[in-house]
Amino acid sequence: MTEPVRAGGAARVMSPQRNQVELRPVDLESLLAHDHAARTVWAFVQALDLAPLYARIKSVAGRGGAPAIDPAILVALWLWATIDGVGSAREIDRLCDRDDAYRWICGGVGVNYHSLADFRTAHEAWLDAQLTASITSLLDRRLITLNAVAQDGLRVRAHAKASSFRRREKLAELRAQAEAQVRTLKRELTEDAGASARRKQAAIERAAREREQRLAAALATMDKLQRKPLPEAKKPKPSKRRGRGGDDEPGSPTSTAAKPEPEPRVSTTDPDARVMKMADGGFRPAFNAQLAVDAQTQLIAAVAITHSGSDMGQMSPMHANIQQRYAVTPEHWLADGGFTKLQAIDELTARGTQPVLPPPRSRNPDIDRLAPKDTDSPAQAQWREFMRSDFAKALYIQRGATVECANAQLRRRGLQRFNVCGIAKARAVLLWHALAHNLMRMRSLNIAVEA
Structure with a gap:
């Protein structure tokens, strides 16, 4: 750059010198605002039961060996990374050097991506217990009731x-x-x-x-898979072309035969992955992740992950899961038409819960699907009659505003594809997302974190 020349000589200016080394007196505590979400994450982690994680550390006082990374740091890092939409251990490793929130959580403790990756999937049972404990704490404080629970499934791409x-x-x-x-x-x-x-x-x-x-x-x-009983082959439809004897001609192009079941x-x-039909209509390797959400607060109360690409048989097991976890029986259970299975209607009704989901449509448009059928059990007939009421219709509307919202939040935070192999590791990742979602919902609802 040419300096401007004046009658009295060259102009005197202060130009940037970006190669000078500066020593700034700064502490990590002052890097984050007092209301930063990372502080909420750390407070939540401090309220968790970390004793099982500390018990697995081999480096103990009085013995040799380098000290281990505090499990509280690793838990907080993964929770904050999940909220931040980061699902890569290598990326978290890089962020711990350059991002203030990650640096604040580490507090000067060095981490590496190997430890982060191993920790993420090594504690599935502990994560599941923390999800149960956090919801139980809210039930004890009467901040949630689980009177109405909404269930939904989302297909998540597998790593394979x-x-x-x-x-x-x-x-x-x-x-x-x-x-x-x-x-x-x-x-x-x-x-x-x-x-x-x-x-x-x-x-x-x-x-x-x-x-x-x-x-x-x-x-x-x-x-x-090969030991599972195969569905009965459909009988071939009679052909309209007849031979002289009145039977279908074996060589006729219209004659049909049962196709052999493909191997x-x-x-x-990833041997656990299955090819499923995705939301866009394509078929890809995936897992079916199930969410059970409290309709009042949008907090995730339970999760499950299956090989099945259909939601048809997932309602009754999830309902039993909620009962076993929290010793409560929801008054209403909300789900979409993909979960409608008559056997599940009987099972939920027998357990004391009113199913709130639409009956399947008939191929005959003249048949009223809400009218009781001759083949219906008493529970199924009562369910159809209940779904005709305005109260049931208003209650069903809550499904889209609760569990569908939680589904969208998990998608927004990066639950598009699992970057781990195996259904157990995939469930661990799903549990991280459930805990992170509940943490941010509690923050939004101004629910204090308690041990």
Whole structure:
């Protein structure tokens, strides 16, 4: 840049010097506002029962070894990352160096993505217990009642790709190759004398062993699928073309025969994943995540994750889950038409809950689906009559404003695809989302966090 020239000489200005090192006296506590959401996360974590996590730490006083990362830090990091829409351990590792909220949570303690990734999926049972304990605390304080519970399912993409699905013959071939590779790597690891090379070889051997284990799990899943009873084949429809004897001609193009059931396929990446129809109409490997939400507060009371791509059989198990967790029986149970199953209507009614969901439509437009049928049980007839009332219609409207809203919040925070393999790890990720959602709902409702 050319300096301006004047009659009295060049202008004197102060230009930026960005390569100077500055030492600023600043503490982490002053980086966040007093009402920052990260502070709410930390207060929530302090109210949780962390004793089971501390009990698993091997580094104890009086013995050697480096101190472990405080589990409270790891819990807070994952809760805040979930709220922030971050689902990658590597990204959290980077944010802990440059983002004030993550730095404040760490408090100067260094973390790494290996520890973060392992911690995220290693404590599914503990996460489930904390979800139950937090809702139980609100029930004891009479801040929620669970009188009306809404249920919904959302299909979440699995980590596996569609191209990873193989049939039995290919799975057996790939497993044999993996077993041979593991044997070869173990032999090379024993013969290699270099420490650095041994560590690298050990990592390769571990990856090959894990791949062999996944293939073994895929074959076990294949056995389970093939042992399931297949649906009865539909009888072929009679053809209109008749031979001289009046029977269908076997060579006629209009004659039909029962098609053989195709051999099932299982993913080599994630044997627990199943191909499901997604919201956009496409078919992809996914899991079916189920949410049970308190209709009054939109707090998630229970979660489940299944292999089934249909919601038809998910209502009764979730209802029993709520009863077992909290020893309460909801007065009303809200769900959409995808959950309508007559057997579940009988089961919920017998347990003391009124189902609030639309009866299935008939193919005949002249048939009133709300009118009791001759084949209905007393509970089913009462349910149809109840759904005709204005009270039931007004109650059903709450479903979309509660559980659908929670569904959308989880999607907004990044629950579009699981980046972990296995249904147990996927459920752990779903529990992190449920706890994070409840935390922000409690903050919005001005519900104080208590131990």
